[in-house]
Every structure is written in C-alpha cells, then in structure tokens.
Amino acid sequence: MKNLLNSVVGHQAVIDRLTSLVTTNRLPNTLILSGAKSIGKYKTALGLGQNIFCKSKVGASACGVCGSCLRVKNEQHESLQILKSNDGLIKVDQAREVTHFLSKQNNVGEYKVVIIDGAEYMNSQSANALLKTLEEPPENCFIILVSSSLYKLLPTIRSRAQIFRFGSLTTGQLKQIKPVDDWLIELSGANLEIMEKLQDSSNQEIYMKLASSVSQLSESNYDACVKQITSFTKNKQHSLVLIQALQSLIHASYKKSLGMSMQKIDWQEPALERLSALTQSQIMELFTESVKFEYYQKSNFDILLIFESLFLKLISYFNGEAHHASMDRYSYTP
Ligand SMILES: [Zn+2]
Incomplete structure (x- = not known):
C-alpha cells in the first residue's frame, strides 16, 4: 500500500524537499503549503504527518x-490535531484548542502535528490567538498551514512560517486526479476548482450564453445580448461564474491570437471569430479589466452595469473605433 505522499499527483520537487527536511530533522516548526485549491496540498500535509509519526519507515x-x-x-x-473552517471561518475557539493541544506535556521524543486546512479562513482574532504559539512553538511540534490564498493570511503569520509553494499541474496530471475531457480543462484554464464548477451544466450554460452574446454583439443587437446574460448578474454565485466565463473567453482569444494550439470548443468558436478582430493590446486591456471585475463582484458592485459597459466597449472595438470618450459615462471605474 502506498503512503499518502506517494499518492499525491505531481509536486515532486516540493515533496522531496519536505521529506528530506523530515529525514534530516530540519523541518521548520511552522510551515505554509500554498497553491491553488484541490491540487494536493492537504494530502501532502497528512502525508507529512505519516512521515513524522511512522515508526516503521522504509528509508525516508x-x-x-x-x-x-x-x-x-x-x-x-x-498526536494530530486538524482544524477545518466551518462556514468559511476558523473561529477563535478552534485556534485556542490548538494552543491547548500543543501545551499538553509530550512524552519524551514524541511529536505533535497540527494541520490548519484553509488557514486563510482564520479571522484576526483566531490568528492572534495562534501568534504566540507560532512565535515559540513547543519542542517537537509542527504546525502546517494549508492555504490557497497566501495573501489573505496575516503578514505576522506569514513571516513566522516557511512557505512551500505548490505549482500548477499539467493537463496529464489533472486528468489523473479528475478524469475529465480536454475541452473542460481548456475552458477552466486547468483550474480544478473551476473545472468542478463546470461539471454543473447550469454553470456551463453561463459560459455558453456569454459566448453567444459576444458573438452576436452589435449596436442593433445590444439589448438582446445584454438580456441573455442579465439573469446571471443578479445572483452572487452566477455573477462570479459569468466573470470567470469572460476571463476564459478572453484567455482563449489571446491564445488564438498568438496561434497557440488549443482544444476546439464548437460553441465558443463564433465568439472567438468575432474577437479575432481585436488587436492584442485590446485583448490585454480586456483581460486586465476582467480581473478587476472579480474585485467589483466581491464588493457588491452592479455586475449588470459592468457588463453593459464592457459590451459597449466591445461594440466600439468591433466597429474599428478606439474606445470612444463619450462612453466614459458608462465607466465602471469606482
Ligand atoms: Zn507507518
């Protein structure tokens, strides 16, 4: 039977490094495993636990x-304590459980491991409750923070930990974790979290509707195109998927403009054909804007207004005009 570290797909370099640190007794007391969601960080943390506790190790x-x-x-x-978020929060009580767990006397030479999965869900209270422990961890104790949003961790936490970064997986590795079609990998930008969302057909529909709107976009057709996506802008989850659909479409259009090889998705082709009229700098500008849309969405901006403005800009691009100054009254810049 395989141990957990052997069953993690990819990330060989970081796993080798961690294993070697355990073997040579140089594993830092506080570490952060950072990288995209669902790519094997938590499994690696548990695998490290096996490596630390196992008394029948075969080599390393x-x-x-x-x-x-x-x-x-x-x-x-x-000797293992695992913390997971409840409803998107790791509460101060949970953090106190950790300090209590670590403060109990160890038998000589025994190890303790704490894994905090979704460490970014600690609020400032729970993070502060842990700070002292992170600063002076008891002997033979390891705290492993698992996080997909490193920048959301308090800087005081980050600075007390050694960070191990998990890079993205190849298409082949993704398929080992989740057997999905190539076009789904293409559409999601090889992001497992988005890939999972896209297996829900109602989310796929949002991608298709946006592509359809973009492919039909013109001055005379503007209202109809806006109408196709309006319902998705009224719901927090759907509006996020709509923004991801936009990013995916722009990304595909960028790849196409560079002549990169890509999986052909039939329903996306008319929109890509239409977007091929854009210059590369226009595509880049759209992409930069679409990244800001995520922030607007989180900050409860009116997503419909943002997409209306985007559609107007696209029409002006399709008409071969530079974005017209008179359109700035539609601007979504806060
Ligand atoms: Zn064992």
Missing part, C-alpha cells in the same frame, strides 16, 4: 500500513 518514506500511518490517513491520530 512512511510505511503507509502501520497503525500510526492508518490513523493519520483517517485523520484520527492522537
């Missing part, structure tokens, strides 16, 4: 089958 690797390895795998090891 945990055996994967002893009682200790199995209890870690089942998240039930007596």
Whole structure:
C-alpha cells in the first residue's frame, strides 16, 4: 500500500524537499503549503504527518500500513490535531484548542502535528490567538498551514512560517486526479476548482450564453445580448461564474491570437471569430479589466452595469473605433 505522499499527483520537487527536511530533522516548526485549491496540498500535509509519526519507515518514506500511518490517513491520530473552517471561518475557539493541544506535556521524543486546512479562513482574532504559539512553538511540534490564498493570511503569520509553494499541474496530471475531457480543462484554464464548477451544466450554460452574446454583439443587437446574460448578474454565485466565463473567453482569444494550439470548443468558436478582430493590446486591456471585475463582484458592485459597459466597449472595438470618450459615462471605474 502506498503512503499518502506517494499518492499525491505531481509536486515532486516540493515533496522531496519536505521529506528530506523530515529525514534530516530540519523541518521548520511552522510551515505554509500554498497553491491553488484541490491540487494536493492537504494530502501532502497528512502525508507529512505519516512521515513524522511512522515508526516503521522504509528509508525516508512512511510505511503507509502501520497503525500510526492508518490513523493519520483517517485523520484520527492522537498526536494530530486538524482544524477545518466551518462556514468559511476558523473561529477563535478552534485556534485556542490548538494552543491547548500543543501545551499538553509530550512524552519524551514524541511529536505533535497540527494541520490548519484553509488557514486563510482564520479571522484576526483566531490568528492572534495562534501568534504566540507560532512565535515559540513547543519542542517537537509542527504546525502546517494549508492555504490557497497566501495573501489573505496575516503578514505576522506569514513571516513566522516557511512557505512551500505548490505549482500548477499539467493537463496529464489533472486528468489523473479528475478524469475529465480536454475541452473542460481548456475552458477552466486547468483550474480544478473551476473545472468542478463546470461539471454543473447550469454553470456551463453561463459560459455558453456569454459566448453567444459576444458573438452576436452589435449596436442593433445590444439589448438582446445584454438580456441573455442579465439573469446571471443578479445572483452572487452566477455573477462570479459569468466573470470567470469572460476571463476564459478572453484567455482563449489571446491564445488564438498568438496561434497557440488549443482544444476546439464548437460553441465558443463564433465568439472567438468575432474577437479575432481585436488587436492584442485590446485583448490585454480586456483581460486586465476582467480581473478587476472579480474585485467589483466581491464588493457588491452592479455586475449588470459592468457588463453593459464592457459590451459597449466591445461594440466600439468591433466597429474599428478606439474606445470612444463619450462612453466614459458608462465607466465602471469606482
Ligand atoms: Zn507507518
């Protein structure tokens, strides 16, 4: 049977580094595993736990089958404490449980491991409750913070930890984790979180409707095109998917303009054909704007207004005009 580290897909360099740090007793007391969602960081954290606790190691690797390895795998090891967010929050009480757990006397030479999954969900109270422990961790204790939003962690937490970055996975590796079609990988920009969303057909419909709107966009057709996407702008989750659909479309258009090889998606082609009239700097400008849309969405801006403005800009691009100054009254810049 494999140990958990062996079953993580990809990330070989960072796993080798972590394993070697355990073997040579140089593993930092506080570490952050940082990278995109669902790519194997949490499994790596548990695997490190196996590696730290296993007493029947084969070379540098945990055996994967002893009682200790199995209890870690089942998240039930007596010297392992796991914190996960509830409703998008790690509460101060949970943080206090960690300090209490770590303050209990260890048997000589025994290790303790704490894994905080979704460390970005700690609010300032819970982060502050942990700061002292992170500053002076008890002997033989390891705190592993797992996070997909490194910048959301308090700087005081980040500065006390050693950061291990998990890069993106190749298409082949993604397919090993999740057997999906190539076009879904293409559409999601090889992002597992978005890929999962796209397996829901109602989210796929948002991508298709946006592409359809863009392909038909003209002055005379403007109202109809806006209408196609209006309902999606009224709901927080759908408006985020709509923005991701826009980013995906612009990204595809950029790849096409560079002549890069890409998976052909039939319903996307008419929109890409239409966008091929844009210059590369116009595409880049659109992309920069679409990234800001995520911030607007989080800040409860009117997403419909933002897309209306975007459509007007696209029409002016399609008509071969530079973005007209008179349109600035539609500007969504706050
Ligand atoms: Zn073992």
